[in-house]
Every structure is written in structure tokens, then in C-alpha cells.
Amino acid sequence: MTPGERESIRDVIKGSTATILLFLAYAVFPLVGTPAGIVAPFPALFYSLKQGRTSGLAIVLVTVAVLALTEPTIALLYLFQAGLLSLLLAEFLRQGQGGARSIAGAVAGVAIMVVVTAAVYGIGSGIDLNGVVRAGIATSIAQTAALYQKGGFSAEELSAIQEALKQSGVLIGTIYPALLVLLMVAFSGFNLSLLRKNSGRLLQPPEMGIFSAYRNPDYLVWPVIAAGFCLLLDHPVIFQASLNILIVTLGLYFIQGLAIIVTFFDRFAVSPLMRGIFYVLLAVQPYLAIGVALFGLFDLWLNFRTPKTGENL
DSSP states (O other): OOHHHHHHHHHHHHHHHHHHHHHHHHHHSTTTTHHHHHSTTHHHHHHHHHHOHHHHHHHHHHHHHHHHHHOHHHHHHHIIIIIHHHHHHHHHHHTTOHHHHHHHHHHHHHHHHHHHHHHHHHHHHTOOHHHHHHHHHHHHHHHHHHHHHTTTOOHHHHHHHHHHHHHHHHHHHHHHHHHHHHHHHHHHHHHHHHHHHTGGGSSSOOOOOOGGGOOOOGGGHHHHHHHHHHTTSSOHHHHHHHHHHHHHHHHHHHHHHHHHHHHHHHHTTOOHHHHHHHHHHHHHOHHHHHHHHHHHHHHHHHOTTOSOOOSOO
């Protein structure tokens, strides 16, 4: 066995162990372990770029096998939430697609695999998976409402809270596909940011571009316009599909708006404290997030970053 092969085996063992521990922490402690779930794709992504496709694939397969011994559902969750994403991200980066195109390709690939798998399973088993997901969301909302009943609220306050929760449940049940896509985009972006910080450990670091230069393709405005008009049609399936498309595209324009703001922060040397305050407000104030998305959308015509900061990611 050559030194290179021994190093590759050690990296597979290290990557598999790290991934298993991260995802088990996420699965066993859903809230506290959320950060661990977010970075779970990183070991396979990193070692796939460091040692090659075989090492990345080996880490994913070992992780799936070990998690399947504990709980098959957790293994499937890892495969579709982190495993496939890490392999596809590494492959697109290896091909020189850059950060944004790699994220788009990886998320699209995972989404297609999930839809196809769900469709095949649903047809084969006769189970309405969409109905199962909606029922699960409704159950979670009902449990949350039950907790509020023990909170000492007045009858009027409790009624208002329950009505708001009910409406939230209906909305989430309608837009959960878009939310899942945007979560995968966010997870991918975080892992690429982590990869950038560790790129010095790679023999040939991939080109990932600069976030402040991010710009959506101009044609993305057409799905926004088309989805907006389709929302006016009185058809539940068309309405749900259009609303999900609109949320995903506006999410991408939110990212572009954020890239513009980062450009201004850099240009005017805004202090870390002021940046932190802005990001906290962005996290707690939905109207500010909508404003950032519109900022990104109007950049198509107003080009706020003139002169341009660089090429697309």
C-alpha cells in the first residue's frame, strides 16, 4: 500500500467519523444539534476535493451504512439532506462551475432525486406523501397551540394565537417545497464558505468566486413575473406551484440584494458592529428581508454596484 493510499484511507475514516457524529447530534437533538446538521455535508465535500471522488463517495456510503444500523430513516435523511448535496457540490466545483452555479446545480440535482424518489415510493405504496407532510405540519402546529393553552393567556389572546398558528400551518403546508429548496441553498452556501476558509489545505483549491459579485441571470425575472400572474388564477395546484416558484426566485433575489449590501459595507468600511446589528435586524424583521429581496430585483435595471465588482460567482 502506497503512502497516498494510506492517507486516503485515513481521510475516509476521519471524514466518516466526523459526519456520523455530526448527523447523529443533529438527529438526536433537533434544536441544539441544528448547527451540526448544517455542516454535516462538509467532510465528504472537503475530502472529495482533497482525495478525489472515490473518497467522497466512500464517506457518504460508510455514513449511510452506519446510520442505517441505528435507524434507517436517519440514514435516508442524511443521504438526501447532506450526502448527495456534498457529492454534487464537489463535482460541480471540480468542473470549474464556480460557487453559485455549483450550488444551483447541486440543489437542483438533489431536488430532482427527492421528487423522483418520492413519486416512485408514493405510487408504489399508494401513500400520498404530500398529505403525510401536511398532516405532520398540522400536528406540529396543534402541539404548539396546546403549549400556548398552558401559558396563562386570556381567552381572547389564546383565540388570536390559535388562529395565527392555524393560518401559519396552512401557509407552511403550501410553501414547504420552496422552504426546503431555500434551506438547501443556505446550507450549501455555508459549507462553501467553510470550504473557502479551509481551501489552503487543498492541493488545487476550486474557484468559488466572490459573494459581493453575485448576480442572478437576467432571465430570472421572467419566472417572477409569470408566477405573480399565475397567482391570480383560481386553481389550487397552479396557485401552489406559482407561490413556491415565486418564493424561491425572490429568495435568490434576496441573496443578490445581500451581495449588494455587502459591497456597500466594504466600499464604505462599515464597522463589524454595525454589520452585526444589520444582520440581527435582518433575522428578526421580515419586512427588512423583503426590502433586501426587492433591492436585489431592482438591481437588474438600476445596477447599484456600478462600477461592477466583478464577474458572476
